Amino acid sequence: MSASGSDIILERMMSLHPKIIDLTLDRVWRLLAATGHPERALPPVVHVAGTNGKGSTLAMIRAGLEGAGQVCHAYTSPHLARFHERIRVAGDLIDEDALTALLDEALAKNGDEAITFFEITTVAALLAFARTKADWTLLEVGLGGRLDATNVVAAPRLCVITPIDFDHEQYLGDTIAKIAFEKAGILKSGSTCVVAAQHAEARDVIRAQAEKVGAPLVVQGQDFDSWEERGRLVYQDTRGLLDLPMPNLPGPHQIVNAGTALAALRALGQDDAACEAAVTRAFWPARMQRLRQGPLVEAAGQAELWLDGGHNPAAGRAIAAALARMPRTRTHLIVGMLNTKDVTGFLRPLAEIATDLHAVSIPGASATLPADETAAAGRAVGLPTTVAPSVLDAIADIVGRDPAARILICGSLYLAGDVLKTNG
Structure with missing residues (x-):
């Protein structure tokens, strides 16, 4: 099969910076300014960070919102088979013509300046989202959080931090506390953050950062919880109890992810029907x-x-x-x-x-x-x-x-x- 236009442009983008990963926001801010600051024109943003379960949790949040009849943009990474999987515009995977045009535009605006592949493609995704009407924008952090290219939204409607564990230690640090500090970098003043079950040291770091920036927390095990009971998923928070089918994403770890997604939906003001759709309609490939x-x-x-x-x-x-x-x-x-x-x-x-x-x-x-x-x-x-x-x-x-x-x-x-x- 011959290469598509987007494949050719993506290959060119890979050569723009000698490092595949180089965590800083300077290059992103420069390109966002050159493209008219699309990050300021997004539909309300849900920003998801963490080590494990980010994709599954985001998929459940999206399934819940779409099950309630709302329209979502979604940005996830990495892709599995085709790059287009990363960018979902108003519910649909971005089409080839639109992707090629956006990548061309981002490349032209960047000129010969150094920028990583993830940074320039993130800007392209934000351009797509800013120009298309939707109810929500769901952004998954690529790596870390504090210096990730997605961390450019001044006031997300909601932040979510899924379970934190060891991964990418060469970039994020060699202790849970150091990694948690990077993940907690997505917290913003006045933006509520739903926090999944965590190691104690990660939870302490998140709490400290939340207090520092003034971000309200909704914490699993304190403000909400989820568990399996008689083959059903039970979710409980300060608003009451939900008795739901087990998540259609298999594995006991999905009970934690489902609880986090349900807490996020409740924080966004969604009803019980959206919560049921979250656990019954979500699909996320290559997860059991x-x-x-x-x-x-x-x-x-x-x-x-x-x-x-x-x-x-x-x-x-x-x-x-x-x-x-x-x-x-x-x-x-x-x-x-x-x-x-x-x-x-x-x-x-x-x-x-x-x-x-x-x-x-x-x-x-x-x-x-x-x-x-x-x-x-x-x-x-x-x-x-x-x-x-x-x-x-x-x-x-x-x-x-x-x-x-x-x-x-x-x-x-x-x-x-x-x-x-x-x-x-």
Whole structure:
């Protein structure tokens, strides 16, 4: 398939700055000024930061708002199969012509100045949102919060911080408190922030920052909570109790995410129907997603094929907990990871529930961890491990020995994106 106009422009944008990640807001402010400050003309903003659950929580908030008949812009990252997934304008993924025009405009306004790929594409998304009528703008932080390119809205209608844990330590710091400081950088004076369940040190940092800037907090475990009871999701806050279906996004960690999304919807003044839509209509790919059709599913035959993009220790724990709740069967892992991740920390909780591991390298990812290094980490945590040339080869090897088992492909959103492309 030939490259589209947006693909060509995006490739040019990758060369505008020697560093893929360089956290500062100076370049963003410069380009926003050059494009007429679109961040000042957005529909009311919900800004979502955190380590784990940002995408799922935002998807539930969007499902709730749209279920109530409201129109949402949404900006998320990274994409899985196509860049267009990052920008949803008035409920729909941005189309090719509109994306190409916006990228061209941002590139022209930037000129020859240095700027990162994420920064310039964020400005393009804000231009799209400022020019199209909607009821809400949902912005997911790309990395951190304080210096993230999305952190340019002076007065969000609502901020949300999902659970904070270790990830991107080379950019955000090597303690939970340091990471929490970066995430809490999205807090703004007078803007309420819904805070999911946190480590005590993260909660303390968020509280201190909220007091410093004058941001009211709505905190899980204090102002609201959510739990499973008799196969239902129960949510409680100062307004009362909701008895809802379990989230259609699988895994016990989604109970926390659902509670956070419901608290956000209640803070936005939404009704019970919006809350039910949040848990029953949300869809977020590569988060314990069962693949049900496509070439890889056909190759798996009778085996269940699952996909998850989690890639840090907290995600490993969440995946293990989700697997533990499924009907018991032999579970084979196919894992590919980036060389910036804590591979051992991710695999350790999975070793307690998985049968074995097939290690792969991630196609097309320059920062992929070589499959033999992933295999070594698997053996170090006690998993019988094999190196496979590809995901398809790993599937074939597994079903040749265990045709009716469960197969979970995991370890990276980049690997998940390649799988979704391969699987059609």
